[in-house]
Amino acid sequence: MITKQFPNAYRSLCLSLILLGVYVMSGCAANVTRSAPCTQLRPNMVQTPPLLKGCQLAVVQFDTSNTKIEGGHHEGLLQVRQPWIFGISKEQKEMLYGNAGQVAALSFVSELKNQGLTVTLLKDMPGASSKDFDLILTGKVERVVLNTFGHGTKEGFGSAGDYWEATVSFSNIQLKDTRSNKVFRVDDIQSYAKLEDSPAELDWTMLTVAVKSLQGALYLSQMQAASSVLAAASKGKKYVETWKADYTLDNYTVSPIEVAARHAAARFLQEVKLTNR
Numbered sequence: 001m002i003t004k005q006f007p008n009a010y011r012s013l014c015l016s017l018i019l020l021g022v023y024v025m026s027g028c029a030a031n032v033t034r035s036a037p038c039t040q041l042r043p044n045m046v047q048t049p050p051l052l053k054g055c056q057l058a059v060v061q062f063d064t065s066n067t068k069i070e071g072g073h074h075e076g077l078l079q080v081r082q083p084w085i086f087g088i089s090k091e092q093k094e095m096l097y098g099n100a101g102q103v104a105a106l107s108f109v110s111e112l113k114n115q116g117l118t119v120t121l122l123k124d125m126p127g128a129s130s131k132d133f134d135l136i137l138t139g140k141v142e143r144v145v146l147n148t149f150g151h152g153t154k155e156g157f158g159s160a161g162d163y164w165e166a167t168v169s170f171s172n173i174q175l176k177d178t179r180s181n182k183v184f185r186v187d188d189i190q191s192y193a194k195l196e197d198s199p200a201e202l203d204w205t206m207l208t209v210a211v212k213s214l215q216g217a218l219y220l221s222q223m224q225a226a227s228s229v230l231a232a233a234s235k236g237k238k239y240v241e242t243w244k245a246d247y248t249l250d251n252y253t254v255s256p257i258e259v260a261a262r263h264a265a266a267r268f269l270q271e272v273k274l275t276n277r
Contacts, residue, residue, distance in 0.1 A: 034079065034149075034161045039193040039259055043266035046115055051135075051175070051184070051272055058120045058133035059109050062170070063140040064101030071097070071146040071166075073200050073247075079149055079160045082245070088148075088200050092249045096200070100144040100257055104168045107261035108139075108268075115269060135175055142171040142188070144257060148200040150247075155205065165194040166256035170264055175272065186271045191264035193256040203246040 072081045073088050082088075088096075113119045120133065145167040152158035173186040 033165055033194060034163075036194055038163070038196050039256070039263070041254060041259055041262075042114065043111070043263045046266050046269040048116060049269055049272045052117060052269070055118070055134040056120070056132065057112070057117055057135045057137060058122050059112070059137045060122050060124065062105035062108065062138070063172075064105055067101035067104075067141045068143040069097050069100050069146075070143070071148075074147060074149045074160045075152060075202060075245075076158050076160055087245070088247045088249070092200065092247060095249060096148070096255075097144075097146060100146060101141045103255065103257050104141045104144055104170075104261040104264075107258040108170070108265045111262040111265035112269075114262075115266065131178060133178055135177055137173070137175050139173040140171050141168070143167075143169040146255075146257060148198045150198055150200060150202050152202060153204045154202075160198075162198050163194060163196050164198045164200075164256055165192065166260045167192045168257060168260040168264055170268075173268065184272065186268060189264045189267050189271070191260040191267060193260035193263060195254070195256045195259065197250075197252075199250040199252045201248050201250060203248050 074081050109119060109121050146164070147166075148164040149160035149162065151162040152160065167190060169188065169190045171188045173189065175184040175186065176182070177184075
């Protein structure tokens with residue numbers, strides 16, 4: 001009876017529900033790291049390499065000018081990466097990704113200090129030519145990938161796992177002995193970290209989903225019945241805006257970028273350990 005009286009509205013509602021299903025269940029799914037364990041916030045202490053024992057180490061601020069920043073927010077059981085109409089806002093992206101390269105670089109140096117090394121951070125190379133330092137470390141933050149996985153609706157429906165992860169890649173790592181001018185090269189380092197509790201959370205309840213489904217069906221029906229292209233475009237814009245997601249960005253004390261960089265620093269010490277002066 002409903003289909004005879006309101007065929008367009010019925011079809012529109014069905015289409016909206018299908019789109020919602022795509023949003024929650026399908027798409028380019030990640031679903032690879034959901035079951036992986038969370039990463040230890042600080043790496044274990046590494047035995048100081050002979051090359052670095054008792055040395056004054058200067059670290060020239062790692063180059064982040066061309067760091068590739070990638071990643072995105074994911075929702076749904078199959079961890080669908082959200083397109084622009086569902087994704088977090090520009091301001092929220094800036095808060096998460098804006099200083100990603102610098103965070104990685106500074107966290108790397110911070111962990112060297114935590115491992116017991118005497119470290120001085122320098123802004124540029126000219127300042128590192130002084131004989132006050134036994135060794136000079138340079139490098140580049142090549143790439144930072146940050147992914148957040150939401151908790152679905154507030155009731156947990158369609159949760160993507162509620163965690164976040166980062167992969168940090170360091171390249172062009174060189175350690176120079178200022179006394180002998182010998183340069184030790186270290187292979188590129190890629191480090192991964194996963195933390196629970198994604199800061200990006202979908203601010204929807206199941207009631208929100210139901211209301212948006214009905215609103216979306218109404219606008220889609222009006223768009224199909226529009227008498228002109230301009231009117232259809234107007235209704236189409238409202239339809240897209242209806243499905244625009246609302247996210248909150250919770251405060252956090254440490255990001256997986258920082259944790260991944262710390263573990264990269266520990267890896268660096270293990271690599272240098274293989275080299276003798």
